[in-house]
Amino acid sequence: MIPDAPAPEAEWFQTPTLRGQHIFLEGLNESHAADMCAGANAETVRLLARGGPSAATPEAWAEYIGRLNALPNRINFAVCLRSSGLCVGRISYSEIKWADRWVEIGTMLLPAAQGTAVNPEAKLLLMARAFEVLGAGRVHFKVDARNARSLRAMHKLGAVQEGTLRQYQVVSGGYARDSVMFSVLRGEWPAVRAGLEARLAALG
Structure with a gap:
């Protein structure tokens, strides 16, 4: 159920642990740096809007995570596998506008997680929180026009x-x-949610 009024502003900036069938989301911190460094390649960071780590080391990844967490009006979640606890990326409310009832979502997944249930379930968890807990009226996404994979994912969404x-x-x-x-409005969310759930069911 989508609430009629938004949750208090402070709640929009919390990072609770969100659990799905395949993954869980938890607040991103420097402890996730080693997994992200080990699983990343040059393509992982090439199109990141905020740039990436300065080097392919856990220390540089930790510094990058610290920079992301310091950005205003943003909260970041680590995407972790339930089977192992391994961090396979991050998903963020990369901009939060409580007064206007919208959030922007941005995602970075490591190669091993791409094309799996990870992306649709991460989107489902974060969009469900936005619409059904926080009372957002809109969720939007800004995709680099060169990023063919992400453009396809938005259309599939x-x-x-x-x-x-x-x-x-x-x-x-x-x-x-x-x-x-790209955007999804609160009235469109039930159909988008059903589509994500169908994709997850098909992926097992």
Whole structure:
């Protein structure tokens, strides 16, 4: 059930542990750095809007996680496998606007987790919290126009493509990227939720 009024602002910035069938989400911290470093490759960080770690070391990953957690109006979750506890990525409310009842979601998954149940279940957990606990009216996603995998994932999710923000953000190396905006509104969430649940059922 989607609440009629938003939860108090402080609740939007909490990081409770969220559990699914395959994964759990917990607050991202430096203890996840070693797993992320071990599982990442150059492609993992190439298109990150906020840049990535300065080197392929656990220490650099820990510093990167610290930078993410210091950003205002943002909270970050580690994506961990229930079977092993291994961290296989992160998913974030990368911007929170309580007054306007929306959140932006951003995801980074390690190669071993891509194309599995991890992505749809992580989206399901975080979107369900946004709509059904926090009372958000909108969840949106900004995707680098060069990121074909993420663009396909947004269409598969059932999010509405709203347009392209041209040269919207300067990323690592000074490149001004185009960002493709997608959104799901509260009235669209039940259908999107059903689609995610069907995908998870098909994946076992």
